[in-house]
Amino acid sequence: MQEVIFVRIFTSMNFSKLLIDWYQLNKRALPWRKTTNPYAVWLSEIILQQTRIDQGLSYYEKFIETFPTVFDLAKADEETVLKLWQGLGYYSRARNLHHTAKFVVEHFNGTFPDNYKELKKLKGIGDYTASAIASICYDEPQAVVDGNVFRVLSRVFGIETPINTTQAAKEFKTLAQSLLDQTNPGEFNQALMEFGATQCKPQKPLCSGCIFKDHCIAFNTGKVTLLPIKTSKLKVRNRYFNYLVVVSANEKTLLEKRTQNGIWKNLYQFPLIEKENNSILNTAEIEDVFDITKIESVTLFNEKPIQHKLSHQHLHIRFWIVNTDMIPKDGYAISEINKYPVPVVIQNFIERFSF
DNA sequence: AAGACGGGGGA
């Protein structure tokens, strides 16, 4: 038996009007919505990449207060920027943020480019962020495609192209562009994202009162929970970290900066011994790290490795307390270590361990 | 085209 399904077709302006009317009634009051200052909008967009508003909000407030203008940000040390970013993750965003602030000050006298094409040339600004800034600050009709847009459009229009493909990026950008309100693109873009974030949510979307109920292909074919489609699951690498926490006679410890590419680049940590497996360290391995003669004692801080899960890596971490009589030459005063940007797992240890 | 890159929150 063939099932017959009725879906109302959008007329040209329908989608945009329904959406923007909904937005006017339902938008949250957020600090970056009070301005079209490109610096503030840029900052908010970088912070919100792959980050929930609830998580990013306090960081935005901190950054705007500490660095009210692009000049203030450009003047700061990278370490200061990373410290303020600590805990937010994806630290390349902070490094690129700082780089671009300096670039804008040096080459554009502190004035951001006023169009999509030039914005996209800046480090850390991709298609999404360039479209967001250009539309919100300069009314340039560039549609944004973020996770919300993928979800809303895939459902409403019943698009089954896996969203983590190059083809989907083009397909959804074209569709979003065709729906875009040409006279108020910034409003439209924000409305579509807000709608995805609060109504057309990943889980338990609020379909019963949805403005697109009569039009939505997914809703009318029972496929809401199946869309959007995403292929391939990433594989996670296990790594085994042993951190050596030196406690010296003169209240100093050792820190090192992670300078290679990879996780936590340019953040600090205790001296690290990485192993291939979960085996316990022996004292010889620890002594090899320091060219020292006098280790008083070595104790294992946590018998059970701390499980620290990142997107692509599952870290198993042990902390070793190394007491020594010697005075480390390049030691960091215990009282000063909170000035350095460190990964969350290191910060948690510092707070648990009473030096 | 695929992989790397954080950390937290919700179900």
Add this chain to the structure above:
DNA sequence: TCCCCAGTCTT
């Protein structure tokens, strides 16, 4: 547990 988040860059 698993999924996803106002993505971008590198390989």
